[in-house]
Amino acid sequence: MGSQEFMVREQVLSEQETFHNSMEAGQPGSELQHPNFSVANSSGLGNCPAPLVSNTPVNAQPKIVRRHWFWDLIEAKETRQSYTLVCIALWSLCLYLIITNFIGGAVEVEGESMMPNLVDGEVHFLNRWTYHFRPPRRGEIVVIRDPGFADLAVKRVVAIGGEQIEIHDGAVFINGALFKEPYLPHSRQTFPAKGRRWTYKIPRNHFLVLGDNRDNSMDSRYYGAVHRIQVIGMVAASGK
Numbered sequence: 453m454g455s456q457e458f459m460v461r462e463q464v465l466s467e468q469e470t471f472h473n474s475m476e477a478g479q480p481g482s483e484l485q486h487p488n489f490s491v492a493n494s495s496g497l498g499n500c501p502a503p504l505v506s507n508t509p510v511n512a513q514p515k516i517v518r519r520h521w522f523w524d525l526i527e528a529k530e531t532r533q534s535y536t537l538v539c540i541a542l543w544s545l546c547l548y549l550i551i552t553n554f555i556g557g558a559v560e561v562e563g564e565s566m567m568p569n570l571v572d573g574e575v576h577f578l579n580r581w582t583y584h585f586r587p588p589r590r591g592e593i594v595v596i597r598d599p600g601f602a603d604l605a606v607k608r609v610v611a612i613g614g615e616q617i618e619i620h621d622g623a624v625f626i627n628g629a630l631f632k633e634p635y636l637p638h639s640r641q642t643f644p645a646k647g648r649r650w651t652y653k654i655p656r657n658h659f660l661v662l663g664d665n666r667d668n669s670m671d672s673r674y675y676g677a678v679h680r681i682q683v684i685g686m687v688a689a690s691g692k
Contacts, residue, residue, distance in 0.1 A: 553580070554580060554581065554584065555580055555581050556577060556578050556579045556580045556581060556685060557577075557578050557580075558575055558576070558577060558578065559575070559576055559577075559578045559595055559604075559606070559687065560573065560574070560575050561573065561574045561575075561576065561606060564665055564668055565605070565606070565607075565663035565664070565665050565668060565669035565670070565671070566593070566606050566607075566608070566663055566664045566665060566669075567664065567665045567668075568637065568664070568665075569593075569635060569664050570593070570606060570664070570687075576687045576688050577687070577688040578595055578684070578685045578686070578687060578688075579685050579686045579687070579688060580684065580685040582685075582686055583683065583685060583686065587612070587657075587680060588609050588612075588659055588680070588683055588686065589609065589612075590609055590610065590611065590612060591608065591609065591635070592608070592609050592686050593606060593607070593608050593609075593686065593687040594606070594607060594608070594609055594659075594661065594683050594684070594685065594686055594687065595683075595684045595685055595686075595687060596661060596678050596682050596683050596684065597678075597682045597684065598670075599675040599676075599678065599682070600670050600674060600675045601670070604684070605670075606663075606687060607661035607662060607663055607669075607671055607672075608635075608661060608662055608663070608664060609659050609660070609661055610624060610626075610631070610633075610660050610661065610662050610672075611626050611631075611654055611659070611660040611677075612654065612658075612659055612660075613654050613655060613656040613657050613658045613659065613677075614654065614656060615627055615653075615654050615660075616628075616651065616652070616653050616654070617651070617652050617654065617660055618649070618650065618651050618652075619642055619643065619644045619649070619650045619673070620644070620648060620649040620650070622641030622642060622643060623641070623642060624642050624662075635664065636664060636666075640664075640666060640667075641666065642662070642666045643666070644673060645673040645674050650673065652672075652676070652677070654677045655677060657679060657680045658677035658678060658679055658680070659677055659678055659680070659683065660672045660677045661677075661678060
């Protein structure tokens with residue numbers, strides 16, 4: 453028995469050394485040939501399952517993939533571009549609102565109430581800036597919020613607040629004096645909306661506006677004088 457035991461021990465040591473050498477050499481399938489399994493079979497001790505040996509390290513750490521700096525630069529550039537576009541859009545909107553509400557813009561004439569000086573379809577510049585510093589003056593062509601139609605209209609300022617106007621005999625009289633209108637054709641006459649004579653005292657900060665085409669104009673003869681806040685701006689064709 454002693455001799456047999458010595459031989460078994462020598463065999464075990466030899467097989468263990470062979471197993472470790474094969475593991476270090478990386479031979480396929482070597483993890484399945486454990487020395488204990490061979491010893492058990494050779495020594496008649498029975499079939500014992502051999503433990504499997506995995507090549508995965510015990511303390512394996514998750515792999516960290518580092519992005520290339522180029523992609524970070526692209527994303528940063530796209531963010532800056534988006535921010536720049538948003539800023540440009542906001543500033544453009546603010547500038548547009550400032551210009552159209554405080555400086556001026558384009559207006560198109562609709563209708564025939566200002567003929568022959570303004571013709572239907574013409575486009576003129578609306579000056580809003582001037583009336584921020586002074587009130588409208590007599591003879592100027594203005595754009596108003598039309599009280600008769602709740603819309604915008606183009607009319608001419610004929611009289612200002614504090615004056616008394618009379619319309620009779622086809623002419624306009626301001627404070628008792630005949631008001632000459634050189635911008636009208638010589639044959640054109642002005643009549644009241646009703647009756648033969650109309651007398652009207654213009655309130656303060658109000659303006660009496662008439663269309664140049666007196667026979668085809670809905671103006672202050674129908675709805676009275678307009679307040680200054682209803683006057684939006686001056687049409688650049690006021691020299692006509």
